[in-house]
Amino acid sequence: MSHLVRNRVMVGIGSAAVVASLIWLVLPVAQQTLPRNNRPIAQPLPRTPPKDKATPESVPPIQFTRVTQSSGIDFQYYGNPSPEHYMTQQNGGGVALFDFDADGQLDVFLVNGSHFELPAESANATNRLYRGGADWQFSDITVAADLEAFGHGMGCTVGDYDSDGFPDLYVACYGRNRLWQNAGDGTFEEVTDFAGVGDELWGTSPAFADLDGDGLLDLYVVNYVHWSPEEPPCMSRHDPPMRLSCSTLERIGQSDVLYKNLGDGRFEEVGKAAGIAIEEVGKGMALTIADLDEDGRLDVYVANDTTPNYFFRNLGSMRFEEVGVAKGVAISENGDVGAGMGVACADYDRDGHFDLSVTNFRHQINDVFRNLGAAGFVATNTELGLDYLSTLPLGFGIVMRDFNLDGWPDLFVANGHIWDLSPAGQGDDYEMLPQLFLNEHGVRFREITDDVGEYFRSRHLGRAAAFGDLDNDGDFDLVVAHMDEPVALLRNDALPEGRVLRLRLIGTQMARQPLGARVEVRIGDEWSIAHIPSGESFQASHDERVILAVGDNARAATVRVWWPGGEKEEWKNVATGELVYLIEGQGRMALPHTQ
DSSP, X not given: OOOSSOOOOOOSSOHHHHHHHGGGGOOOOXXXXXXXXXXXXXXXXXXXXXXXXXXXXXXXXXXXXXXXXXXXXXXXXXXXXOTTOOGGGTTOOOEEEEOTTSSSSOEEEEOOOOOSSSOGGGGTOOOEEEEEOGGGOEEEOTTTTTOOOOSOEEEEEEEOTTOSSSOEEEEEEBXXXXXXXXXXXXXXXXXXXXXXXXXXXXXXXXXXXXXXXXXXXXXXXXXOBXXXXXXXXXXXXXXXXXXXXXXXXXXXXXXXXXXXXXXXXXXXXXXXXXXXXXXXXXXXXXXXXXXXSSSSSOEEEEEEBSXXXXXXXXXXXXXXXXXXXXXXXXXXXXXXXXXXXXXXXXXTTOSSSOEEEEOOOTTSOOEEEEEOGGGOEEEOTTTTTOHHHHHSSOEEEEEEEOSXXXXXXXXXXXXXXXXXXXXXXXXXXXXXXXXXXEEETTTEEEEOGGGSOGGGGSOBOEEEEEEEOTTSSSSXXXXXXXXXXXXXXXXXXXXXXXXXXXXXXXXXXXXXXXXXXXXXXXXXXXXEEEEOOOBOBTTEEOOOOEEEEEETOSEEEEEEEXXXXXXXXXXXXXXXXXXXXXXTXXXXXXXXXXX
């Protein structure tokens, strides 16, 4: 079978996939285009005052129910933790939520690990793909989909790099990374060698996005540190000393890699020429890709562990400038260099700019950087009330999304230590409670962890966290991976305050899956913004559909899309409630969900 970009016959994936595939046959027409460097900045969005209606105390504003046990997903990451304390046993495996077979239902892909003494093959500890069905039922189709694979897996990303309408899958590893091309018939084919993306550094979090505006998804891979299993574990400074996996402080960082999509199924590594390959400094754990400076080009933000975070400003033509310090997002508000783990991106204060939040190590604050537009970013975690609440836990996966659909993005954090220090009697927790913070109209985040469900009252070694509408009811559910227990599926049972706008973007001239694209929505006299997630959280990939609260409105007055590359397009009177497909240059197409 040829590895080149090709048309495929869709077999055995349901009538919904056939209907969805017709979207890709629409030819592009003229659209509104603005020069790349002449993009108007969105007008500031007014802060909506708190509503005067009282909420019954018996009804929490957000509620999650763990539904893993009855779902058919019984996955647990293999190899961690173990008495050998290998450094690879700190991070855990990634989570991807995506509709691989175009049936309208999100599927779940989970990355597995290994152990140097007892490799994953001997334990049949493969990566797993679970096909989603109705009523939170999932079936393990890993073997049927040709996705069995073993190794020290870390993060993963999903992207339609060959523009055939079916999302492809990339997994970062300690060792050789791997790419699987979606055949469109329910199976995948590994094409790592042909595509030229089998980097063998320690990959943590990858992400697809069209970084040069040529209509093809490129691939950014965050790398970690130099380490070998032959190196002995480290000893703590306790009395008596404890055997632990080594700290990142004692290791040399690895530069990230950037693959340019050549359009024929192959990629070219261009990291050094692009300006993102910074030797020995970066110790990357997570990233997000979005137009953070609003110039029409997608930028890359990387959370580094014990080194300053990177802000790679996109200069165009696949060239980047690292401006983390100048933008105010390299270090924490107190001047400390954090141990960055996860990254969230959303407009938490509804001022029209994408803000950033970064999880850090225990005894460090989690950062929130408010985007001021042309003036850069300013740290606001202190005024938001997050400093004390984030200092004791060690955060990994982080999600900033509007869980109760009141129009304000809330904050979820998966916590868990990398070391079990309890025998030393130092008071450091190993398993930790996750946290959920309610956004109080962009002024403060109030912790409501105790009131939002059974999962939040138990301790975990939390790692990757992915968000998406797994049951197609119009809100964000969560999938959280752990180190020492099965993955958790968390159904969002919050009572929404009104209707929702649900969008899926389809590119024709730009990338068909426009990851990172900015969406602006006007309801009445107010604007809200969102984007198609690329990267985000920790080692995770998320639902590509946009979900925005619109109150009691049956229609959005205006939906404005900034496609990656800088082109703008508008739609008027877009219906709320049902999922609406916005096709570049073609107006609006609404398709019903396949239940």
